[in-house]
Amino acid sequence: DIQMTQSPSTLSASVGDRVTITCRASQSIGNWLAWYQQKPGKAPKLLIYKASYLESGVPSRFSGSGSGTDFTLIISSLQPDDFATYYCQQYNSNLPYSFGQGTKLEIK
């Protein structure tokens, strides 16, 4: 199985900050990586697919990059609505389609 490791697990930041979350795969997954945002009591929301493609309707302050084993989600200027938990997910052909453990973004 492919293991996905996110860092950090928790991140404290302020409105207006630039935030970076990283995700590392235990083996190469090409660009088959998605990022999700989840708020308490809600289903995850797709933000980024194929590592760098912004899902329709998602603000442009979110961006994704990377390929192979190392990936990054950047929020260029944090907004109050962005405080949530973020997950990466690999969907390479190797099953199962595993998720990272999550990064909780908290208000500093």
Add this chain to the structure above:
Amino acid sequence: QVHLVQSGAEVKKPGASVKVSCQASGYVFTGYYIHWVRQVPGQGLEWMGWINPNSGVTKYAQKFQARVTMTSDTSSSTAYMELSTITSDDTAFYYCARARFYGDFDFQYWGQGTLVTVSS
């Protein structure tokens, strides 16, 4: 617009089975796989498997292979996930999800989640 509406919360005893439904609308049900993802409260996301409603073909994560059955009913555009021999470790939110396109596995649409509580 695409909607996935799941059945309500369940409370089950250890050793029982639970069946969760996911009714799809707003698109051609047979045109996309339905995936199931679970989340133990306060923890991360775990992919369980998918079903192709067009063919009935399924693919399960090895962890659940022996205990999960995914089915679908094209007449009602509903997918089902049944988990057997459940224990307290199966207490979780169960989500159905659909990808952006047929053959993709990034989940654009999600159901609202169904909480399954296993308690004696």
